[in-house]
Amino acid sequence: MAARTSQHSGGPLSLGLAVIRSSPTPVIMLDADLMVVAASTSFCDAFGLSPDRVAGGLMPSLGAGEWRSPQLQILLTATARSDVAVDAYEMNLDIPTRGMRCVVISARRLVTDEDNVRLLVGVTDVTDARAADKLKDNLLREKAILLQEVQHRVANSLQIIASVLMQNARKVQSEETRVHLRDAHSRVMSIATLQQQLAASRLGDVELRPYLTQLCRSISASMIPDPERLTLEVVGDDSATSGDISVSLGLIVTELVINALKHAYPGGRGGRILVTYGGDPHGWTLSVCDDGVGMADTPAHTKPGLGTSIIEALAHQLDAAVKVETGKGGTTVSIVHVRSGPTLLSERAPPSFPPEDGFAKTCRFYPTG
Numbered sequence: 001m002a003a004r005t006s007q008h009s010g011g012p013l014s015l016g017l018a019v020i021r022s023s024p025t026p027v028i029m030l031d032a033d034l035m036v037v038a039a040s041t042s043f044c045d046a047f048g049l050s051p052d053r054v055a056g057g058l059m060p061s062l063g064a065g066e067w068r069s070p071q072l073q074i075l076l077t078a079t080a081r082s083d084v085a086v087d088a089y090e091m092n093l094d095i096p097t098r099g100m101r102c103v104v105i106s107a108r109r110l111v112t113d114e115d116n117v118r119l120l121v122g123v124t125d126v127t128d129a130r131a132a133d134k135l136k137d138n139l140l141r142e143k144a145i146l147l148q149e150v151q152h153r154v155a156n157s158l159q160i161i162a163s164v165l166m167q168n169a170r171k172v173q174s175e176e177t178r179v180h181l182r183d184a185h186s187r188v189m190s191i192a193t194l195q196q197q198l199a200a201s202r203l204g205d206v207e208l209r210p211y212l213t214q215l216c217r218s219i220s221a222s223m224i225p226d227p228e229r230l231t232l233e234v235v236g237d238d239s240a241t242s243g244d245i246s247v248s249l250g251l252i253v254t255e256l257v258i259n260a261l262k263h264a265y266p267g268g269r270g271g272r273i274l275v276t277y278g279g280d281p282h283g284w285t286l287s288v289c290d291d292g293v294g295m296a297d298t299p300a301h302t303k304p305g306l307g308t309s310i311i312e313a314l315a316h317q318l319d320a321a322v323k324v325e326t327g328k329g330g331t332t333v334s335i336v337h338v339r340s341g342p343t344l345l346s347e348r349a350p351p352s353f354p355p356e357d358g359f360a361k362t363c364r365f366y367p368t369g
Contacts, residue, residue: 020120029110030119032080034059037118046125048097057124059121066093072105079107080117083296090126102127157191160231182223186258189222191251206246208235216248216257216275223261229270236277239284248314249277249286250336256288256333264292264331270311271330283338291330311335 017038020029026043028036039054049063059076060068075086086107093101103123110118156304162185169181213234241249253275265271273288311333315322320337 001168026123028059028123030056030080030121031078032117032119034076034119036062036344043123047093047101048095048122064096066095076119079109080119082356083109085109099292101125102129102130104287107228119219124307155192156349158188162188162192171352183258183262186222187254189218194220197264204243205240206243207236207238207240208246208249209234209247212236212275212277214254215253219254219261223258226270230261230265230270230273231271232273236273237279239277239279245318248318252286252311252314252335253288255311259307260288260292260331263295266293269293281338281339285334285336287330287332287334289330293325293330294328295324295331305338 015027018039020027023040024042026040026046028039028043031037035058036054039051041051043049044051047063050351054062055096059251060073067182069091072089072091075089078084079086082313089105089281091105093103093305095101101337102125104126105121105123107119107121110120128274139290149330150231165181165185165188169178169185172181216232216234220227223228224232257273257275260273269292271291274287276287278285314324315335318335318337323332323336325332325334
């Protein structure tokens with residue numbers, strides 16, 4: 001008569017128990033009554049338990065009673081009676097020799113037959129990981145507070161600088177110096193607007209239409225004395241970009257709009273300046289269009305002004321090209337970025353003015369004088 005396979009001497013269960021005992025991951029096997037059938041050495045070491053006192057005891061009675069959690073007993077009992085598994089139950093253990101530990105428990109029901117239900121319970125100590133997460137959260141919170149303080153100080157400093165520039169512009173006798181000081185004031189105020197807008201959007205991408213809208217509103221308020229004569233509008237889609245790129249775009253718009261206000265409408269003539277931004281799978285285009293007198297031809301050897309140098313440098317940083325179209329109908333300066341693909345710069349025509357009877361997502365500003 002063939003010998004029966006023993007569950008404790010050379011049989012499959014004996015092999016399974018040996019695997020559990022040698023597991024590097026803390027794990028225990030329970031029966032349907034939550035009695036410990038086997039426990040890994042790593043489990044005993046991790047939680048300060050004596051191996052010879054673990055097997056055969058009830059799990060709630062292990063150690064000094066730190067495992068006696070009613071919620072855990074309910075979950076394990078329900079798992080032993082059904083196929084519902086415990087995936088990640090987190091609890092705290094107050095171990096006398098090791099202090100408070102945070103563990104994550106997972107459990108699966110194993111069935112050889114209905115009289116031999118077994119639970120395989122894995123226990124992971126996540127105390128150090130939770131402490132690291134808390135430290136990281138605290139550091140991020142402190143960083144956010146410091147960033148807010150820096151932004152507040154920067155905003156105050158920019159306001160002070162702008163006020164000093166405007167006061168000096170009122171006092172000087174030279175008209176040329178007064179113009180330069182007013183230009184500097186406008187640039188400082190534009191950067192202050194950029195800083196304010198980015199501070200509100202620091203946690204994610206910047207939506208360009210409201211960003212450019214706020215920027216142009218600030219420029220209008222400081223540089224357009226008669227909104228009935230000259231208007232500044234923004235047209236854009238729902239594009240968004242990173243904070244770094246939005247800063248460069250904002251500085252480009254500031255320079256181009258200031259340049260149009262200074263040169264496109266001599267003698268107090270009126271007109272309309274349009275700032276547009278749009279993106280598609282091939283790239284994006286930022287344009288500033290005016291309907292002024294156009295740009296006069298300049299000799300090739302003429303050194304570019306400060307504004308032109310700033311625009312070219314910023315466009316280079318954005319891996320974009322500067323396109324200028326000018327004539328009797330006005331001037332359009334476009335910053336064109338093309339992603340890898342067949343589209344050529346010459347194929348991306350700069351936008352024209354929208355019709356006067358309305359354009360979706362157009363913002364017009366009427367600043368006070």
